[in-house]
Amino acid sequence: MENFWQVMNQHLDEIVAVILFGVGFTTLLLHRNLIKKILGLNIMDTAVYLFLASLGYVEGRTAPILTDGITSAEKYINPVPSGLVLTGIVVSVSVSALMLALTIRLYRRYHTLDFDQITLMMKGEDD
Amino acid sequence: MTNRNDPPKNRFVGWLMGEENPLDDELELIVSTSQQEGRDVLSLEEAERQEEAEELRREKLAIDEKSQSVRIHSWAKHQGAHWLETLYRIAAVVLCGAIIFFLMTTVVALPPFGAENNPYNNEVSQRYIEQGIPETGAVNFVAGMILDYRAFDTFGESTVLFVASCGVIFLLKLNDHSSGKPSRAMLEAEYDDRHHEPKNDGILQFAAKLLTPVILLFGFYIVLNGHLSPGGGFSGGAVMGAGLILYLTAFGFEDTRRFFTYKMTRWISCLPLLCYAGMKSYSFFTGANHIPGGVPLGTPGAILSSGFILPLNICVGFIVMCTMYTFYALFRKGGM
Structure with missing residues (x-):
């Protein structure tokens, strides 16, 4: 039991990220409303950023900006995950904007945000 | 250009000019004479009756198919929906639980959080930090990394933003170039905007008047x-x-259009992208061929230092600003 709590303590950030990812994925699957599906996808994105950012952290070091003229890798945290998170945020903003725009177009055509109803109506159009 | 009535000198040239199609009258289906003879045997009335029967049969088939699909859909809507829905929900929760469980077992096996000698704190990050200042001149190692070592990646990001704003414009912009007067959809959007958004709100306008310059200046400082x-x-x-x-929310489109129009947005998002591409092409070309680029790195810590990073940051900043504004304006009214 003690071992379990120790492991939990060592990986708290990653575990929270995984749970957030699961919450986002469940939202994506369970809701029929397209806007809520997009929200779920964004929660999943956030979980991935948390995971990446927590990988870059090193205990007792500072942000990767030159302080006091020290250029030793022992003083700063890992800058690579920060750059990756930046890329991820930009891409997720673009993808959410495109998804929302497509949702607006769907709403203008079918006057509903319910994904099942939209699918039914699309099938009806094919007949 | 030859006169249309002249006979073309060359069939190919004639085809190129669009005067003659050499395949005219050559590709039509030629009905064989034997079939035509066979048809003559049937009397006209009989043929008509056959056609009518065929049409009836086809209509009936279509109705059948339609009722079938309607029945299936109504079953799915009323009876099927209930237990299918429950089944789907249970399956979804179980699937998500399984995914969380497997990810959790993987995550727990990772090296401990925040330890110094984790495998991902390797020579890559060490190189970025220890050689970053002599090689890029940037005091902020992350900026040096994303705009010098990995500038191509950042160029891709800016392009993604640009393409996303193009996509949103393509999907949501109400077209206004068909005729001089605005279309019905545009008038409706205008009415909605006037109806639902705050108009001449004193508190908002006062706050916007105070804050907008400060916010813009602070953004430019960043x-x-x-x-x-x-x-x-x-x-x-x-x-x-x-x-x-904020300014747009407080004062509306008319006032914002005085200094920030659609045309300007186009220029401000296209030009920085081209500048970025040009600058990075130059530095990649000179770097790959070991030619001195001639861009001084300056003293680290000074505002005019670190070579191309400062102009690249400005380019990216303008692209992001225009993209954000485009998203907001198009989602709100479908235009600017």
């Missing part, structure tokens, strides 16, 4: 200081976009 302190093109651009959006 952009300019990207190589010296936390920040850079992306965050600074987002702040500047927020300032513009």
Whole structure:
């Protein structure tokens, strides 16, 4: 039991990220409303950023900006995950904007945000 | 250009000019004479009756198919929906639980959080930090990394933002170039905007008047200081976009259009992208061929230092600002 709590303590950030990812994925699957599906996808994105950012952290070091003229890798945290998170945020903003725009177009055509109803109506159009 | 009535000198030239199609009258289905003879045997009335029967049969088939699909859909809507829905929900929760469980077992096996000698704190990050200042001149190692070592990646990001704003414009812009007067959809959007958004709100306008210059200035400060302190093109651009959006919310499209039009947005998002591409092409070309680029790195910590990072940050900042503003304006009214 003690071992379990120790492991939990060592990986708290990653575990929270995984749970957030699961919450986002469940939202994506369970809701029929397209806007809520997009929200779920964004929660999943956030979980991935948390995971990446927590990988870059090193205990007792500072942000990767030159302080006091020290250029030793022992003083700063890992800058690579920060750059990756930046890329991820930009891409997720673009993808959410495109998804929302497509949702607006769907709403203008079918006057509903319910994904099942939209699918039914699309099938009806094919007949 | 030859006269249309002249006979073309060459069939190919004639085809190129669009005067003659050599395949005319050559590709039509030629009905064989034997079939035509066979048809003559049937009397006209009989043929008509056959055609009618065929049409009836086809109509009936279509009705059958339609009722079938309607029945299936109504079953799915009323009876099937209930237990299918429950089944689906249970399956979804179980699937998500399984995914969380497997990810958790993987995550727990990772090296401990925040330890110094984790495998991902390897020579890559060490190189970025220890050689970053002599090689890029940026005090902010992340800026040096994303705009010098990995500038191509950042160029891709800016392009993604640009393409996303193009996509949103393509999907949501109400077209206004068909005729001089606005279309019905545009008038409706205008009415909705006037109806649902705050109009001449005193508190909002006063706050916007005070805050917009400060926000824009602060955003530009973040952009300019990207190589010296936390920040850079992306965050600074987002702040500047927020300032513009605040002004737009408080004063409406008419006032904003006085200094920030659609045409200007196009220029401000295209030109920085081209500048970025040009600058990075130059530095990649000179770097790959070991030619001295001639861009001084300056003293680390000074505002005019670190080579191309400062202009690249400004480019990225403008792209992000325009993208944010475009998203807001198009989602709100379908135009600017």
